[in-house]
Amino acid sequence: MEIFGIPTQALFGQLLIGLINGSFYALLSLGLAVIFGLLNIINFTHGAQYMMGAFCAYFLLTKLGIGYWWALAVTPLAVGIIGMVIERLMLARLYKLDHLYGLLLTFGLALIIQGLFRNEYGTSGIPYALPQELAGGHNLGFMFLPNYRAWVILASIVVCLATWFMIEKTRLGAYLRAATENPQLVQAFGINVPRMITLTYGFGVALAAFAGVMAAPIYQVNPLMGADLIIVVFAVVVIGGMGSIMGSIVTGFALGLIEGLTKVFYPEASNTVIFIIMAIVLMIKPAGLFGTQR
Amino acid sequence: MSAVHELAPRAGGFAHQRIAAAVMIAFFALAPLVAYPVFLMKVMCFALFACAFNLLIGYGGLLSFGHAMFLGTAGYASAHAAKVWGFPPEFAILFGTACSALLGLVTGLLAIRRQGIYFAMITLALAQMVYFFYLQAPFTGGEDGIQAVPRGKLFGLLDLDSVWAMYALVFAVFVGGFLLIHRAVHSPFGQVLKAIRENEARALSLGYDVNRYKLLAYVLSATLAGLAGATKVLVFELASLTDAHWTMSGEVVLMVLLGGLGTVFGPVVGALIIISMENYLAQIGSWVTVVQGVIFVICVLTFRRGVIGELGRLIGKPL
Numbered sequence: 001m002e003i004f005g006i007p008t009q010a011l012f013g014q015l016l017i018g019l020i021n022g023s024f025y026a027l028l029s030l031g032l033a034v035i036f037g038l039l040n041i042i043n044f045t046h047g048a049q050y051m052m053g054a055f056c057a058y059f060l061l062t063k064l065g066i067g068y069w070w071a072l073a074v075t076p077l078a079v080g081i082i083g084m085v086i087e088r089l090m091l092a093r094l095y096k097l098d099h100l101y102g103l104l105l106t107f108g109l110a111l112i113i114q115g116l117f118r119n120e121y122g123t124s125g126i127p128y129a130l131p132q133e134l135a136g137g138h139n140l141g142f143m144f145l146p147n148y149r150a151w152v153i154l155a156s157i158v159v160c161l162a163t164w165f166m167i168e169k170t171r172l173g174a175y176l177r178a179a180t181e182n183p184q185l186v187q188a189f190g191i192n193v194p195r196m197i198t199l200t201y202g203f204g205v206a207l208a209a210f211a212g213v214m215a216a217p218i219y220q221v222n223p224l225m226g227a228d229l230i231i232v233v234f235a236v237v238v239i240g241g242m243g244s245i246m247g248s249i250v251t252g253f254a255l256g257l258i259e260g261l262t263k264v265f266y267p268e269a270s271n272t273v274i275f276i277i278m279a280i281v282l283m284i285k286p287a288g289l290f291g292t293q294r
Numbered sequence: 295m296s297a298v299h300e301l302a303p304r305a306g307g308f309a310h311q312r313i314a315a316a317v318m319i320a321f322f323a324l325a326p327l328v329a330y331p332v333f334l335m336k337v338m339c340f341a342l343f344a345c346a347f348n349l350l351i352g353y354g355g356l357l358s359f360g361h362a363m364f365l366g367t368a369g370y371a372s373a374h375a376a377k378v379w380g381f382p383p384e385f386a387i388l389f390g391t392a393c394s395a396l397l398g399l400v401t402g403l404l405a406i407r408r409q410g411i412y413f414a415m416i417t418l419a420l421a422q423m424v425y426f427f428y429l430q431a432p433f434t435g436g437e438d439g440i441q442a443v444p445r446g447k448l449f450g451l452l453d454l455d456s457v458w459a460m461y462a463l464v465f466a467v468f469v470g471g472f473l474l475i476h477r478a479v480h481s482p483f484g485q486v487l488k489a490i491r492e493n494e495a496r497a498l499s500l501g502y503d504v505n506r507y508k509l510l511a512y513v514l515s516a517t518l519a520g521l522a523g524a525t526k527v528l529v530f531e532l533a534s535l536t537d538a539h540w541t542m543s544g545e546v547v548l549m550v551l552l553g554g555l556g557t558v559f560g561p562v563v564g565a566l567i568i569i570s571m572e573n574y575l576a577q578i579g580s581w582v583t584v585v586q587g588v589i590f591v592i593c594v595l596t597f598r599r600g601v602i603g604e605l606g607r608l609i610g611k612p613l
Contacts, residue, residue: 036411042414042415090595094594094595097598099410100357100410100411100414101594101598103357103411104547104590105590105591105594105595107547107590108586108587108588108589108590108593108594109587109590109591110587111583111584111586111587111590112583112584112587113587114583115580115581115583115584115586116584118580118583119580119581228422231418231419231422231540232419234415234418234419235415237415238408238412238415238416268430271426271429271430272423272426272427275419275420275422275423275426276423278416278419279420279423282405282407282408286407
């Protein structure tokens with residue numbers, strides 16, 4: 001069977017890869033958007049924290065014998081706490097300055113973290129075994145769907161929607177949105193805004209670490225796995241605009257799919273298609289598809 | 295607007311800057327007598343690159359995280375022109391610089407649509423796109439780069455294979471570029487740029503076409519970064535992907551941050567420090583990245599004025 005002269009197996013295979021990539025774009029850009037909303041900084045360390053998530057899962061497995069499922073729960077917590085320490089010790093000193101300093105600081109931190117891991121583990125990548133329960137896959141007739149990949153897409157959608165629900169529909173989320181609009185006023189109502197900022201940063205980092213654990217069995221554990229990815233995620237963020245949580249989720253998945261389709265129809269452009277889309281969006285709607293210019 | 299006046303003293307207030315400029319020029323004129331000339335040429339190329347970058351952040355308030363695309367583009371273009379088309383060095387450099395200027399115009403039109411953090415992310419993403427293009431394009435030689443670029447004879451007379459002739463050319467390019475930036479910053483154009491940086495809405499309400507000024511600054515910065523890249527390729531006879539990679543964009547940010555954002559001499563000092571560090575730390579290889587990261591963190595947390603900014607504060611005059 002063929003569609004547009006492309007065998008369906010290849011087409012759906014690439015679409016699946018696109019959805020997987022989109023899952024990671026969505027999780028990472030969601031984390032960036034959450035952090036940006038309250039802290040007004042772009043977290044350049046996000047890629048390094050994603051990588052730390054994968055390494056944390058690897059350490060848990062090799063050093064402590066703790067498997068994938070526990071790692072999925074423990075890692076976001078551990079890396080998130082490291083993130084909160086960074087926020088308290090360093091980022092908290094910069095809130096009164098130009099937001100660009102936050103970008104420069106987190107860029108420096110990313111260089112340090114990635115440099116240290118690269119010195120220790122090289123750049124070749126360490127395999128991380130699939131969890132037993134998700135080995136194998138199903139034949140859907142038009143394509144073969146590995147169980148683990150289905151799980152990644154499903155888990156990513158669930159986590160993204162849960163985050164959206166928490167921010168848009170709960171009382172805690174209402175505080176968060178209020179503090180995004182006017183931190184002084186929210187503080188005056190007796191809410192501990194600095195603590196909220198710390199927790200928000202921790203949460204955004206935890207999302208990156210969660211993505212890292214999920215990526216480990218697919219992409220291997222590699223010190224530089226987040227270095228180039230974060231730049232693509234930046235482009236995703238520019239395309240979606242940072243105004244809306246749902247916007248970054250939808251944009252993430254959609255761009256993953258578009259990238260997958262490009263791999264089928266014009267593979268030469270698959271590396272650059274997201275950047276090209278970014279350029280087009282900037283020409284038509286500079287604030288981003290879901291964003292509001294501020 | 296008070297901050298603008300503070301930054302732009304009346305004519306005659308620049309005596310100490312003239313002295314500092316003379317010291318700097320004398321340093322680069324005499325240093326090859328005691329230091330390795332190729333090292334100094336590298337420093338001057340990166341110093342010009344950093345000055346070009348500083349023009350944008352220091353005077354326009356625009357943080358570009360993609361300046362490597364101009365260094366890399368000019369490098370590939372001039373290397374290709376010199377090696378494949380047999381251009382003489384002066385035209386190879388001009389061609390490379392013109393290509394960067396054109397890239398600056400195209401990317402600038404896109405990037406100046408957003409400000410602040412978005413501007414940084416957009417320039418980074420555009421530079422990454424350019425990087426992937428060079429990674430795949432056949433004429434760049436992929437991972438090998440363009441090697442053995444001929445230096446040729448300058449104006450058909452001066453054989454650049456002589457290290458002193460090459461040094462003289464790099465010296466002239468660096469000093470020329472530096473003085474051009476100095477001129478631009480102290481011209482009415484530079485003053486408007488500073489006004490936009492201080493208060494964009496106000497500059498707009500005063501009737502300045504803010505976006506045109508930003509674009510002009512961006513293109514000028516891209517052009518001079520390209521000039522640095524094209525010259526550097528002739529020095530090392532090599533154009534490679536390193537020059538176009540995002541780590542290079544980060545490196546030039548680091549140079550300017552360490553030397554002093556928005557200072558006249560900061561980028562030069564920053565380039566000198568970072569290139570020396572890389573030279574001496576070459577044995578420890580990949581630790582260089584870690585050291586760079588540590589310098590970033592220290593500068594942002596405790597040393598935001600940079601070396602020259604602090605020095606200027608010490609003597610009470612902007613340097």
